[in-house]
Amino acid sequence: MKILINEKGKKFVAGADDLHTDHGYIKKEEITSSKSGDILKTHLGREFRVLEANINDYIELMDRRCSIILSKDLGVMAAYTGLGCGQRVVEAGTGAGAATIFMANIVGETGHVYSYELREDFSQIADKNVKGFGLENVTLKCQDVAEGIDEEDVDLVFLDLPKPWDVVENARDCLKSGGYLAAYTPYIDQVKLLTRILKKREFSDLKSLECLVREIEVKDKGVRPKTRMTGHTGYLTFGRKV
Amino acid sequence: MKILINEKGKKFVAGADDLHTDHGYIKKEEITSSKSGDILKTHLGREFRVLEANINDYIELMDRRCSIILSKDLGVMAAYTGLGCGQRVVEAGTGAGAATIFMANIVGETGHVYSYELREDFSQIADKNVKGFGLENVTLKCQDVAEGIDEEDVDLVFLDLPKPWDVVENARDCLKSGGYLAAYTPYIDQVKLLTRILKKREFSDLKSLECLVREIEVKDKGVRPKTRMTGHTGYLTFGRKV
Amino acid sequence: MKILINEKGKKFVAGADDLHTDHGYIKKEEITSSKSGDILKTHLGREFRVLEANINDYIELMDRRCSIILSKDLGVMAAYTGLGCGQRVVEAGTGAGAATIFMANIVGETGHVYSYELREDFSQIADKNVKGFGLENVTLKCQDVAEGIDEEDVDLVFLDLPKPWDVVENARDCLKSGGYLAAYTPYIDQVKLLTRILKKREFSDLKSLECLVREIEVKDKGVRPKTRMTGHTGYLTFGRKV
Amino acid sequence: MKILINEKGKKFVAGADDLHTDHGYIKKEEITSSKSGDILKTHLGREFRVLEANINDYIELMDRRCSIILSKDLGVMAAYTGLGCGQRVVEAGTGAGAATIFMANIVGETGHVYSYELREDFSQIADKNVKGFGLENVTLKCQDVAEGIDEEDVDLVFLDLPKPWDVVENARDCLKSGGYLAAYTPYIDQVKLLTRILKKREFSDLKSLECLVREIEVKDKGVRPKTRMTGHTGYLTFGRKV
Structure with a gap:
């Protein structure tokens, strides 16, 4: 493009x-x-x-009717889960498809992203966005991930849902041994509850974190962090199936 | 493995x-x-x-004789440059090969990482580490990247060098149009000088940033950020060839 | 009031x-x-x-024609220098007088704040603001602090100037033994140069820092840091005369 | 001293x-x-x-058998509540007395700090510390602040307690109109519960925040934030009686 x-x-x-x-x-x-x-x-x-x-131009310019996860959070998520070429990923919910496209760009044609979204309007926007970037390794599903995940033996389940704990059991079933669950949640209360459920379901390597990016302004009169910054986006919570 | x-x-x-x-x-x-x-x-x-x-287990357990770039910084670098499956990357210096392995895991077999390192001892450690992970899409070069880059039309040049500005011109020559230069430097003085040279060489979309990760401790008695954190690793500076 | x-x-x-x-x-x-x-x-x-x-209502509502230092930075400055009731302080420049009023509120009637400001228009705004709060322990001086400080044996010299290094020698002369110099500067380049001069002039306990405040949003649907925050105001640099 | x-x-x-x-x-x-x-x-x-x-030397060197609140948090607390010379403050719990001494240094002889502590051993350490610094404007009380506050019309109630919500009603009674309650708590869960109770008791200007200080390392080879930092101490929550 x-x-x-x-x-x-x-x-x-x-x-x-x-x-x-x-x-x-x-x-x-x-x-x-x-x-x-x-x-x-x-x-x-x-x-x-x-x-x-490139992918960032595209995500910047595409139809972003619902709020998207920032690059910083997607990058840290990918790094902590070891996301790489050839992997198979389940995502929920799709939203406008920014995370979908980000992950599809990494897993490539030998990998695949299966993305669940309840709302039909979001799923249609995402469909347009995914196809517009020319990706052929994405399957969008307009269905409730809490009612079941069709895939098996996946490397990563990435959840951007209000109640990710409802999906922990299904996620566990569809993950391969050693695979990761990663969830993005804006509130600390969600981190707390999700962590409790992950422990109960015997996920290991539990970790929750927040990623802050400070841009640096380099001008002739001096160098300093920018005076405005995003104060908070969301927390990332990780668990691993063993 | x-x-x-x-x-x-x-x-x-x-x-x-x-x-x-x-x-x-x-x-x-x-x-x-x-x-x-x-x-x-x-x-x-x-x-x-x-x-x-998986890759993170491996990097954690491999021979890390020289200091490595943390996952958070690699993840943000990958996300901001749109690193994906099938891309061709030039890296300098290799060090113990953590960033090399990280990038090779993403670009996959249809992509390639060419990594330059001056010091032979580091290059040998990296060689052992890269082979140990079974990667076949990496070429390690024990040569000075400031004296020339053999590759052409690459998607990303990633620099982890004390004086990245010495390589800006070579990087520009080997990048494809729209490709990214990304540099990791611990000191703000380096950010300043590198930015000046990138401007001179007409790189666009210049951006410098710092990524902070705060781990969250979820215990029965309460939730809070961990009392210890890494205060600083390095700055990431980006430029794009147009 | x-x-x-x-x-x-x-x-x-x-x-x-x-x-x-x-x-x-x-x-x-x-x-x-x-x-x-x-x-x-x-x-x-x-x-x-x-x-x-109270003082914060007043500073919020008073004439703030020039930018003022935020409470967080004033608070940390006061705490690191041990500012207390009865102390004598020299300040430059006065600006709209927010820091002046903050310090005068702490040092009280048995202490005093002497504040230097080159620009007459700022000094007049500050005069109105200081008098409006009913403070009688402040002396405003519309003169160049780099040309000399009239006071002796003061506890703290607080500098909010573009080139604080020009005042280091005068500050040293007017400080009592054990007294503090504190400077507020937006750029990291200023921190670097000031620190070099403070070392040369044999100030001890040199320290530079940045204070970030993250507000927490407590709502029914959850708790999280606010999504907007001030990314940077200025650095504080401290030295002590021994 | x-x-x-x-x-x-x-x-x-x-x-x-x-x-x-x-x-x-x-x-x-x-x-x-x-x-x-x-x-x-x-x-x-x-x-x-x-x-x-000075006060910071003293707090650094005194008997600190229980953990103390850092300067950064005390400074921000003082600035946000407008603490100044002549004010009357109620504190609970005293601990080793660091916050007590910090506040007594600011309110001076015309002000007073009344500090409550349940544990007799802490109260004795604090007594030694307060007297050692020569302060005569402090009254230490080895009694339970939840059972009643003897003072009236105070400017600030500062709480460093596991369950500050138990004291909100007593604090309200002893504060003068416009006076502040400030609480220091390590866990976000405490912030949440305290805020709910403060709202119920009709405190206004509710605010919760976290203060992070990053020290800057200025060396010949370059300037950068220190690689180690305190990741978290506690949250500060403020409310005002109107």
């Missing part, structure tokens, strides 16, 4: 049609025949640079 | 020989014929659970 | 005149004869509660 | 007797007749510098 970047760094998705912007339009033929690094001009003479979209 | 876990959660690598522990030994034949989830007994009757080692 | 709080928690200063609000007015006679805890009604029947203003 | 500092920066209290150290002794007559800034020599010729102890 191509994106076009204007002189101010603003990014546009190059879709199936001509690109219309505040600074004029570019014909779709020009876009189609361009390659990454080319500079195209609108009919008003403004320059746009062509770039092959 | 198999690991064996004793009753207290301590992990042991199952090597080519019998496993000798404080609690007795287990014969290699037993280990070889076991599968994940089995419980083996030492000649003293103590139980050890067999587990297929 | 009295403040009046409406039903939504919004605070108003009770000045010399009638109080006019969106919800009607209250006559000054009523305000004058009221005491803390009373409830007054506007001519439209809306209730306002009378409260004796 | 005098302290003596050796060449390595280690501090010693100058008591009623000769000072004996690893590097020789100094006679009490010499110490008594010395003044701040003097350098005394042991009989082995090693130099010790005399310094008038």
Whole structure:
């Protein structure tokens, strides 16, 4: 997928049609025949640079009607669970599909992401987003993960649900030995209850954490952390089936 | 690769020989014929659970003679650069190979990690570690990355060097359009200088950040962040070739 | 000084005149004869509660035309320097006087705050603010602290200046043995240079730090840190004359 | 009170007797007749510098048999409650008296700290510590604060107790209008329960927070936050009587 970047760094998705912007339009033929690094001009003479979209461009520009998990949390989740190429993952709930796309990008064509979502409207947005990025290793299921998980022997179950404890038993059944459950929850009360259930179900290597990212501002007059930061997103809780 | 876990959660690598522990030994034949989830007994009757080692078990147990980058920083680096299956990565320096193994696990067999290291002793440790994990998508090079990078059109250049600015020009040459440079540096002074050079070399999407992970302690008497935490590891600086 | 709080928690200063609000007015006679805890009604029947203003109400409501140092940083500064009743303090620059008032509130009538400010407009705002709170232990000086400090044998020199290093020698001269220099600076580069100069001038107990406050949101649906937080204000650097 | 500092920066209290150290002794007559800034020599010729102890020296060196609240938390507590010279404070529990001494240092002779402690052994340590610093504005009470507070019209009630909610009603009774309750608790569960009770008892301006201090390491090879830090001490919860 191509994106076009204007002189101010603003990014546009190059879709199936001509690109219309505040600074004029570019014909779709020009876009189609361009390659990454080319500079195209609108009919008003403004320059746009062509770039092959990577996953972060895509997630930034896609339809994000419901709130998505930030990169920092997905990255830490992937690192702590050892997510890698070829793995099979079960996710619930799908939401707009940001985590789905993130994980599908890592597990690749030899792996697979099965993602459960109760709400049909979210599942449809996610479907559009997943297909738009050209992923063929994702199966979206509009069904309740608490009522059963169809897959077996998966490497990771990733839960972004209000009540992840309801799924612990199903998650345990579908995980392979040594596989991970990871849950993302905004409230500390959820961490507490989930941990209790994970212990009861004999998950090992229990760990809960919070990841804070501080951006650093490097300017001529000095270096400092940015004066604004995200104060909290959610906690990550991990357990491992042994 | 198999690991064996004793009753207290301590992990042991199952090597080519019998496993000798404080609690007795287990014969290699037993280990070889076991599968994940089995419980083996030492000649003293103590139980050890067999587990297929995942990447984090392995990095934890491998020879780590030089300091390694923590999971949190690797995870955030991977997420911010969109690292995924099938990508080609250049790394410098290799060190003990923890980041190498982490990235090789993600890019998979259709991708590749080329890792440069000046010091021969480190390169040898890394070679042992990479091979021990069974990775076949890694090329270790005991040569100075500042003198040239052999690869072209790579997705990511990851630098864990005292003077990453010396490599910015070479990194730019070997990156594909839209590819990322990411550098890990302990000192803020390094962030400052590197950012200046990245700007000069027209990298875009410059970003520097610090990732803090706070573990949460969930006990019967209450929930709180752990009283000890890692105060600082290093900064991550990102730039993108456009 | 009295403040009046409406039903939504919004605070108003009770000045010399009638109080006019969106919800009607209250006559000054009523305000004058009221005491803390009373409830007054506007001519439209809306209730306002009378409260004796404390220092934080006052700083919140006073003229804050230039940016002020947050409570968290002032509190940590006071605690690390052992600021207490009866101490004598030199401050530069005054700004709107928030730190001045904070310190004057602690040192009390047996102590004193001498505050230097180059800009006359700031000094006038500070003068109004200090007098408005009824403090009689503050001397404001519209003069350059780098050209000399008139006081001797002071307990604390507190610097909120772009170039605090220019004042280190003067600060040393005016401090009593065992007294503290404390400086507030937004940039890490300032911390670095100031520390070098403090070392040269043989200050002991050098320490630099950053204070982060995370507010906790306690709601029925759960407890978590607030999703927005101040990412950075400034660093505090301390040295002690021995 | 005098302290003596050796060449390595280690501090010693100058008591009623000769000072004996690893590097020789100094006679009490010499110490008594010395003044701040003097350098005394042991009989082995090693130099010790005399310094008038400030409150932080004292708290560092005093008998701290039970864990004490760190300066950062005391400083933020004082700043958020507007603690100042002349105020009257009720504290529970006293512990070793660190917070007692901190607050007594700020409220001065025109103010007073009344401190409740159930355990007699703690109360005795605190008594020794408070008297040792020469404070005359402190009253220690070895009694249960949940059974009643003798004082009235106080500016601040500061609670460092396992179950601060048991004291909320008594605290409300003894506070003056506009006065603050502040509680220090290690667990988030305590914050939750206390907040609920404070709401029920109609305290206003409810706020809970956590204060993190990151020390900055300034060395020739670079500047960075220290690699070790205190991950968590306790939460501070505030409410105001209106």
